[in-house]
Amino acid sequence: MxxxxxxxxxxxxxxxxxxxxxxxxxxxxxxxxxxxxxxxxxxxxxxxxxxxxxxxxxxxxxxxxxxxxxxxxxxxxxxxxxxxxxxxxxxxxxxxxxxxxxxxxxxxxxxxxxxxxxxxxxxxxxxxxxxxxxxxxxxxxxxxxxxxxxxxxxxxxxxxxxxxxxxxxxxxxxxxxxxxxxxxxxxxxxxxxxxxxxxxxxxxxxxxxxxxxxxxxxxxxxxxxxxxxxxxxxxxxxxxxxxxxxxxxxxxxxxxxxxxxxxxxxxxxxxxxxxxxxxxxxxxxxxxxxxxxxxxxxxxLPADGDTTGPAVAFGALAATVRGLVTVGAAAVDQHGVTHLEMYAAGRLIAVDRAAPYSFTWQSPLSGLIALELRAYDRAGNMTTARRTVRADNVAPAVTVYPNGRKVTARATDASGVARLELLVNGKVAGSYAGYLRQFTIPAGARTVAVRAYDKAGNLRVATVRR
The missing domain is CATH 3.40.50.200 (Peptidase S8/S53 domain)
Known part of the structure; x- marks a missing residue:
């Protein structure tokens, strides 16, 4: 036919x-x-x-x-x-x-x-x-x-x-x-x-x-x-x-x-x-x-006999963190991921059972913290991913040295100083990307202060007495 x-x-x-x-x-x-x-x-x-x-x-x-x-x-x-x-x-x-x-x-x-x-x-x-x-x-x-x-x-x-x-x-x-x-x-x-x-x-x-x-x-x-x-x-x-x-x-x-x-x-x-x-x-x-x-x-598909664990990875995460941190993750498996667990310093933080995977973690005051993700598939296979981050919730130390119309500011911090700002009458009058800077105070200044930011985003304000 x-x-x-x-x-x-x-x-x-x-x-x-x-x-x-x-x-x-x-x-x-x-x-x-x-x-x-x-x-x-x-x-x-x-x-x-x-x-x-x-x-x-x-x-x-x-x-x-x-x-x-x-x-x-x-x-x-x-x-x-x-x-x-x-x-x-x-x-x-x-x-x-x-x-x-x-x-x-x-x-x-x-x-x-x-x-x-x-x-x-x-x-x-x-x-x-x-x-x-x-x-x-x-x-x-x-x-x-x-x-x-x-x-x-x-x-x-x-x-x-x-x-x-x-x-x-x-x-x-x-x-x-x-x-x-x-x-x-x-x-x-x-x-x-x-x-x-x-x-x-x-x-x-x-x-x-x-x-x-x-x-x-x-x-x-x-x-x-x-x-x-x-x-x-x-x-x-x-x-x-x-x-x-x-x-x-x-x-x-x-x-x-x-x-x-x-x-x-x-x-x-x-x-x-x-x-x-x-x-x-x-x-x-x-x-x-x-x-x-x-x-x-x-x-x-039947998962019987599956011995291959999921692929798992952290999402974008800064090397230094502070405050309440959102940790994203990705995990895939040929037979399906059942859930992800996140640990910080060996302590279980949370479990997420559905993509997109995301965890919220309150970072400690300071120090190096080991983070771990554990991904499980339908057959019970488990795979881990690990990252170490620095927690920094401590503001930088700031010292100011006024000298007439000049003021020298110095800041120190364990994670590094990102920038210094001169505040005049409550507004930014000058900025410098570094830890040491001499600023000129403009005429008509009623209040003067220096604001220092560390690389984690913490800040401290030091008032300049004239």
Whole structure:
């Protein structure tokens, strides 16, 4: 049977505009990629992929098969495009003569933060090109089934299938079941006719069927739907590179599918490596309103066997502090951080269970203080970060030596003197960045004083008697 691919849902726009980002989502530890097309990737923020990147960005042990029109090797893919197969021409040259498969590969696994193209979801995942659609986007069920089997036999962890038709065949079912039995997760496009009619292979129970939503989370009118067979939705319009490297807008459930495949790749890159069934369950149970959510999916993965502690770090913190100090922190973990603890001089100050992590600490009078952060993940692993700061809540000592219209001021302080100020009639009449200075008192001065600041911000005022 000859059927068309999902190219009817593909829109390529040479001049890519940047849709507005979803401003309702917090991105405490979010990564902002420097790729040229990233500004238009609203889906990355909508699905909290940029938050998930703080914990995991993929791994070369994970292979995402792009079963499509083939894949053109772009610089943004680096050396991660594996040898594949062309079932249309029956050879091993799986290069793309249409563009659909290359854009799908870019959505799923283009390199990120490399100043090239767009930021794919899974930056370090391998790409296995499997060509089952010809230059016009047409293909047949025999090739579809053969492509899925080939991907499973050649180590695909995730199989992204942006093709299909309305007919259910035993051969296609057998192929999806075969891949599932080999430990692969088949993720398939729900179709672009805007109906509830099942689309195959997406509607095969062993496959994960994906529909498309816009930046507000609403279903695109062209996306097929149906709670009985569509398992998940994802951003349906994503920037991607065409075969010539130009960035275009790639729309359709064809685009939503590799988006989910990329998120699945991130999950597969965690340690210990989860099974395909665990990844599928995490994608669906970690979803928000049926929409893929990378952070939720990571948190839904089983943490059993995880021996890697979170990454934790202090936020910006001055070397010398005084008064009530706010201490910020960042912590990420592939399976989720449960809480952070802050200690000062060995004493527990506070516990924070949700990002953005922040602690308030009353610093002591003076001295060196050891601060420690302890971050815990879902498996109970703990990681520490340590800083030493100097507490200084003591104002500098100030001595003044008046001599007619002159006054010499000297200040001393354990943390250093930042500046001296001459106050005349209550207003600053002179300033000096240092600890020793002779000031001239202007005519008409009724009151004269010297104010000294130390480097921690403490101050002391000394009155000049004339």
């Amino acid at each position: 000859l059927v068309r691919g999902l190219l009817a849902g593909l829109a390529v726009i040479a001049a890519l505009s940047a849709p507005a980002a979803d401003t309702t989502i917090g991105h405490t530890d979010a990564i902002t990629a420097n790729d040229p097309g990233y500004a238009g990737q609203w889906g990355v923020q909508h699905a909290r992929v940029n938050d998930a990147w703080s914990a995991v960005r993929g791994d070369a042990r994970v292979t995402i098969a792009i079963v499509d029109t083939g894949v053109t090797k772009l610089p943004d893919f680096g050396t991660r495009v594996l040898p594949g197969h062309d079932f249309v021409n029956n050879d091993d040259d799986a290069s793309d003569d249409n563009g659909h498969g290359t854009m799908a590969a870019g959505v799923a696994a283009a390199g990120g933060n490399n100043r090239l193209g767009v930021a794919g979801i899974c930056w370090f995942c391998q790409i296995l090109p499997v060509k089952v659609l010809d230059a016009t986007g047409a293909g047949n069920y025999d090739n579809f089934a053969a492509g899925i089997r080939y991907a499973a036999d050649h180590g695909a962890t995730i199989i992204s299938a942006s093709f299909g038709g309305n007919e259910d065949t035993q051969g296609l079912r057998d192929a999806v079941d075969y891949a599932t039995g080999k430990g692969a997760l088949v993720i398939a496009a729900a179709g672009n006719k805007g109906t509830t009619q099942p689309h195959f292979p997406a509607a095969i129970p062993a496959a994960l069927a994906v529909g498309g939503v816009d930046e507000k989370g609403a279903r695109y009118s062209w996306s097929n739907y149906g709670a009985s067979w569509v398992d998940l939705t994802a951003p349906g319009c994503n920037p991607a590179q065409q075969r010539n490297g130009a960035i275009g807008q790639y729309c359709g459930t064809s685009s939503a599918t590799p988006f989910v495949a990329g998120v699945a790749g991130l999950l597969a890159a965690t340690d210990p490596a989860p099974s395909a069934s665990a990844i599928r369950t995490a994608l669906t149970t970690g979803a928000r309103n049926g929409q893929v959510d990378a952070v939720g999916a990571l948190a839904a």
